[in-house]
Amino acid sequence: MGSGKSKVKAKARPATPDYKQVPSILSEYPLPKVPESHRRDIVKPERLKRVSRTALMVPIDTMAESYDEFLNQLTRAALDDVEKVWSIYIWLGSMTSELVTNQGSTSTPMGYLRLVNGGKGDMTSFFTLLCRHCGIPCVMLHGVTRMESAGQIDATNVDDVKDKWAAVFLQGYWRFIHVTRARDPSVKVKNHFFLTEPDEFIFTCLPDIPEWQLLPKPLTAAEFLNQPFCSPEMLSNGIRIVNPKTGRIRSKSGKIFIEISSPRTIGQNLAVSFVLKGLKVTEVESCVDGFAGVKSNSGRDIYNRDEELEEEVGPSFTTEFPPLLDRYVYQTTKNNHVFFDIVLPVPGIYQFDVRGDLLDNVDDFADMPVMCQFKLISGNAPFPGQLDPLPIAPSLGWGPTPYLSKLGMKTISHKGGHIYMTPEDVSTIKFQTLDDYSFKVELHHDLVTRDHLEDHVNHDVVDGVLSVNVSAPEEGQYALLVYAKKEDGSYEDYENVCNYLVLCSRQASTETERYPKRVMRERLEQYTESGTHAELGAALEDFLLHNVEDRGEVDRANQKLHYFKLRKALLDTLKRRNLFVLKESILQARNSKFEAELQPEIQRAEDYLCRLQRLAGYLHPIDKLVPKVIFEIRRYRNPKPVIQDVLTAVYLMFEEPIEYLEQWGYIQVLLAQSGKDSLQKKIANFDPDDVSLESVKDAEDVLKPYDLRAVREASPGAAALYVWVQNICKEKRNPTPRDSVTKDSNNTRKSLDTFRKAIIPMENSHLKRMRREHLPNVVGRRA
Structure with missing residues (x-):
């Protein structure tokens, strides 16, 4: 990675530039194209820290001098163009209106800041001026910015959120910078808007010119508006939405499945919670028509027309929504993925917020910031057997969570969030733990008091292993809660560290399918559509292991696994260079029902076969x-x-x-x-x-x-x-x-x-x- 001085020469600066009318782009600038390198390839964080200290120490009165003199002071510690741009970016982020004085002429940095204070200039134009004075190509892009949530932008208010931001040309490619957002006090991660990756920037900003999205496949305005809202904090930490890819989800059955993932380093210290709000109850018939089009979430329909949201203004305070909506959401965590299995109890429009923060920052789960937000639309009520709310809605969710690791604990027996049993069963859940903790366990049920359940749950700790024994007095859904505290702590210091949903029934699984089995069904459907071979194989294994009723999912999953087998055979033979095995793989793929889906691999294999035949001829x-x-x-x-x-x-x-x-x-x-x-x-x-x-x-x-x-x-x-x-x-x-x-x-x-x-x-x-x-x-x- 070189020092990266921009090779493109900026337009020569006029002797008396017009600071009030800054052109958005200069004619000699390179055209936009998809960058082949990433921010991490050109940014050295340890260098930026040093540059920041120098930039923030520049005296205020230096702004009253010429642009050249001010920029020489501001960028004196910068070794390349990336660090120069960072110096300007971090300095602008620290500027406030109180620092502006009447010193200096209008052709100085202080003079332009006075224009900004007077509403005749803006920080993006100022940033562009400063970059161009440093010989760094910089353009201003106009478009739409999503500031708060998924529901903020629709066809009626796009003009109200018009915005502009900048792109700088560094090391051969244009890179995004949003000075205004970086100056927003609500944005905690200021560096997120410095050289933001295009696939992250598109969650926030849509330029008027599609080529300036810098994406291989630019989004349409409808696709942009249909995205989930994702906070800068979420994107900068590498947290991503796995499913669905839309922010407006419609389900005919009232069931919705959402999955997010995070990098391992973040996931081990990430607290996640949610809030489900009812916005408007609708008649069953009114939600059935007009929602066809875009498919998501295992084939469900989603919004495809903005006019369908005309009535979605403001939350509805109708009493038709059942109380405690959070108890219709089953949240689990596994392998740095968080899953939400949601049942929408009545037809209507809902808002689903996923909240999160690092565990070290969490005092109250209710105060965690929103990471991403979805709008959910249900056209029909779920089947009667799926309407039972959960016994409780724990903030941690169900099953093992990163909170266990923080306390030095880990599960030995039950890795999921649910336990199946009959009234005669006794299940034992085991944890590995440290010696200096005390524990208590509780069993909850909607209709049975906790006192009546005390005899059905107990625990002991032997040789660093916590064993929790649980049984159920009768059929139903129970919540098993595990608490821990330091041995020298008071009773009030007990903290909830893990929860399990206990499902007790004598009936066949087809009659008692509850949240965990629906999770398995939804996950199998999801991975049949868009999962990897490993994900689909594991989902099918879980599905069969837990006796989930087969409604055609197994056959579809096996067909998709056969597709993966054919595709793998084609790709493997390309590595083996065996003419005859390659021909056999091509024929199998051609004769299969997946010929259309495998066409790119078949084309590549046939090209390679032709080449091998030529080489054999040689x-x-x-x-x-x-x-x-x-x-x-x-x-x-x-x-x-x-x-x-x-x-x-x-x-x-x-x-x-x-x-x-x-x-x-x-x-x-x-x-x-x-x-x-x-x-x-x-x-x-x-x-x-x-x-x-x-x-x-x-x-x-x-x-x-x-x-x-x-x-x-x-x-x-x-x-x-x-x-x-x-x-x-x-x-x-x-x-x-x-x-x-x-x-x-x-x-x-x-x-x-x-x-x-x-x-x-x-x-x-x-x-x-x-x-x-x-x-x-x-x-x-x-x-």
Whole structure:
């Protein structure tokens, strides 16, 4: 990573620039394109800290001097353009209106700040001026900014949230900077809007010109408006929404599944909670029509037209929403992923906020900031058996959470958030824990008092293992809560560290399916649509293990697994370079029901098959190159120049140093190699992609004085090698366009089989003798 001075020269600054009218872009600036490098590739955080200290120490009265004098002071610690831009960015973020004075003329930084205070200028234009004075290309982009939540922008108020931001040209690419957002007191992560990655910036800002999204596939305005709201804090910490990809989700069944993920370092210290609010109750019929179009969340329909949200203004205080809506959400955490299984009890419009913060910052879960927000629309009420609310809505969610790790605890037995049992069962949940903690456990039920449940739960700690024994007096849903405190703490110091949903029933699983089984069903549907092979395999295993009723999900999952198998076979054969296995994989894919989905892989495999067939065709002259011929060539003490040059060209294809190949003794040692290093094996396994164009040019120069007739007169064996090298050079220089895959490759197969059967290992003793005789004589290139 270089120091990164921008190579593009900025437009020469006029002698008297017009500071009131800053052009958005200059004509000589490069066009926008998708950056191939990332912020982490050009930013050195430890350097930025040092630059920040210097920039923030610049005296206020320096702003009353000229732009050049002020910027020299501001960027004096910067080593490259990235650090110069950071100096300007961090300095602007610290400026307040109280620091503006009447010193200096209008053509000074202080003069422009007075324009800003008077409403005749803005910080983005000021930032652009400062960057251009430093010779750094900078443009101003106009568009829409989402400031607070998913519901803020719709077709009626887009004009009210018009905004502008900047992009600077650093190390060959344009990069985003939003000075206004960085100055917003509500934004805690100021550096998020410094060189923000395009795929993160698009959650906040949509430029008027699509090319300035700097994305491979720019979003439409509708797609932008349908995104979930994601806070800068969430994006800067690498937390992402796995499912769904839209912020407005409609479900015909009233069931919705949401999943977010975080990096391991963040996930181990991340507290997550949620709030479900009812905004408006609707009639069942009114929610059925008009919501078709975009698909998300395992095939559910979502909003596709902004006019469908005309009535979604302000929360509704109707009593038709049941109380305690949070008890219709089942939250679990696993492998740095947080899952929300939601049941919307009545048809209507809801708002779902996912809140989160680092555990060290959390005093009250209710005060955690919103990380992301969704609008949920239910067209129908769920089935009666799915309407039972949970016994409680714990802030931690259900199952093991990062809070356990913070206390030095981890689960030994139950890794999920639920426990299945019958009234006769006793389940034991085990935790590994530290010796200096005390614990208490509680069992809760909607209709049974806690006193009546005391006899059904107990715990003990033996050798650092906490064992919690639980049973249920009758069928139903129970909540098992585990609390911990330091041994020397008071009773009020007990903190909730883990919770389990206990499902007790004698009925068949088809009649008692509750939240955990619905999680499994939804997850299997989700991964059948968009998961990886490993994710789908694990989801199917869970589904079958817990006896979830099969409503066609298993067959669809198995078909998708077969698709993964076919795709993997195609990709694996590309690595194996086996003509016949490759043809078989292509035929299987062609004859499968997934031919359309596998078309990119089939196309690639057929292209590769054509290439292998051409390479196999190049082996036809090599059929006559039996080991006896190689042995005879190797025995030459003073070969004809044409023979040595042909062998030099051959080994240049294998990237042998041309300086060594000038010595016949070195070539003899190479010819004496056996096994995978033998000449026959190297030719059989040769891939033109492995040879550089420089080596191809050297080989062409070596063979330029000769034609095939001259080489054949010197040695038929060398002639076969000559033809092979010429074919490879042609293949490398001018790759043959894709031709149709032939139905019959018997001739190719025959030539390849004949060649491979001719491979005979050389005698090890003879190899050793040749190396002793010739390898010490290898010298460098002659002067």
